[in-house]
Amino acid sequence: MKDTLFKQIDIPFDFRHTCWFCGEPSQDFINLPASAHLIPKLEHEPIAIPACDECSRITFPNDIRCAWSLRDHIKNILIARYAKHLGIGENWTEQELVDTEFSGSSLGGFGRSAWAMFEIAKTRVSFSGWSLSVDEVPLVNYDEISGFTFDGTKFLSLNSCIDYYEKATGIDKELLTKLVEIVKPERFDYALKISKLNKRLSHSERLDILEEVALQETEQEEIDNDAQFRQRCIDVSIEDVMVEGCVAPAFSIQWALSKGVRNLDHLCAFEDDYFDEFEYLGGPAAFMTYNGLQLYLEARKNKRWVEDNDPNRALWEQ
Ligand SMILES: [Zn+2]
Known part of the structure; x- marks a missing residue:
């Protein structure tokens, strides 16, 4: 009324x-x-x-x-x-x-x-x-960041979102709750995907999954930290060089300079070293950068090319 x-x-x-x-x-x-x-x-x-x-x-x-909180209440x-x-x-x-x-x-x-x-x-x-x-006259006053939004739906809280998926899809509530703790609510979709693939679990099956995901997360964190650390260590005076459509990234050039690698033959002798150092990039990416470095060193044989195209020439002369 x-x-x-x-x-x-x-x-x-x-x-x-x-x-x-x-x-x-x-x-x-x-x-x-x-x-x-x-x-x-x-x-x-x-x-x-x-x-x-x-x-x-x-x-x-x-x-x-x-x-707005009445709306959240009714939606839930x-x-x-x-x-x-x-x-x-x-x-x-x-x-x-x-x-x-x-x-x-x-x-x-x-x-x-x-x-x-x-x-x-x-x-x-x-x-x-x-x-x-x-x-x-607009009404204001609401803390729009409260609640938890996923897939276009705003829930009263993260817990009510988890309750919803338990009811709607029959996922294991305890698994999803713990997974979200591990991967953080920002990656709720990932936790939900794992939960949808693993319903009706025994206690030990649940523990196995949680352990595996926790391990993956720790490993990924180490890789990220490592990559960040390496990123910070890149000498900003070195520039990426493009040769024949491939890039010799600054970090690979810096590595070559620090190892005293001056030409292709040197590089061949240090090949294993290179792949050990840049293993964290993953196989294909490490190979691409190695290939870029090879092409760069090959191009550097030509003095004219160096004069015209090598932004790092001064560094090689030190
Ligand atoms: Zn209505």
């Missing part, structure tokens, strides 16, 4: 009769706060927000202090309620569902309606409303 105490938020023409929370046709308004004695606790003036039948029936706690109720529908899109692709329709399997018409249910649910939980204002 609209009430004079609650001012209706501005509704852009394109969104008339639209639920601000989920994008479905609006039938009603939600008054915020839920009762007049809570007005002093609100971060903005009391407002009436257009809502669909379902969203307007969702009850909310008294400690909700602004429209919708996510929990439609987890099974949302799970369809998490577990299947549209093509797989279409295939079930044509395969004459016992699933029958499951594919088309299942995908439609997924799309409706996904659109509703991803709908982000429009900017809030009353009489064209």
Whole structure:
């Protein structure tokens, strides 16, 4: 019900009769706060927000202090309620569902309606409303960085996101929780991928996976630190050189200078040394840089080329 105490938020023409929370046709308004004695606790003036039948029936706690946290609250109720529908899109692709329709399997018409249910649910939980204002005065005051956003959906917290994937896809909650601790929430997609591939685990299977991922992460960190350290050690006066479409990178030229490698024959004698030193780049990348260095040293045999093309010539003369 609209009430004079609650001012209706501005509704852009394109969104008339639209639920601000989920994008479905609006039938009603939600008054915020839920009762007049809570007005002093609100971060903005009391407002009436257009809502669909379902969203307007969702009850909310008294400690909700602004429209945006009310939206987070309602979205999370919708996510929990439609987890099974949302799970369809998490577990299947549209093509797989279409295939079930044509395969004459016992699933029958499951594919088309299942995908439609997924799309409706996904659109509703991803709908982000429009900017809030009353009489064209914008409402502000919200900490937009709170909560956890993944794949276009904002969850109340990282934990409610994990709960959602447990409900929607049947992943092992403990595995996903611990994986996110190891790889950090920024790489939630990676943790989720591993969890989707490893459902229904025994205690020891779970431990094995966690141990393996933790080890991979430590190794990767060492490689990154090493690469960063090496990057910092590169002499900035040395420049990359392009020869016949290949690059002799500054770090490989610096290495050659430091080893006293002055020509191709020298380089051949130090080949193993080179690959030991730059192993961290990975085989193909190390080979490419070695090849670039070879071509550079070959080109340097030609004095004219050196005069015209070698930005590092002064360094070789020291
Ligand atoms: Zn709604």
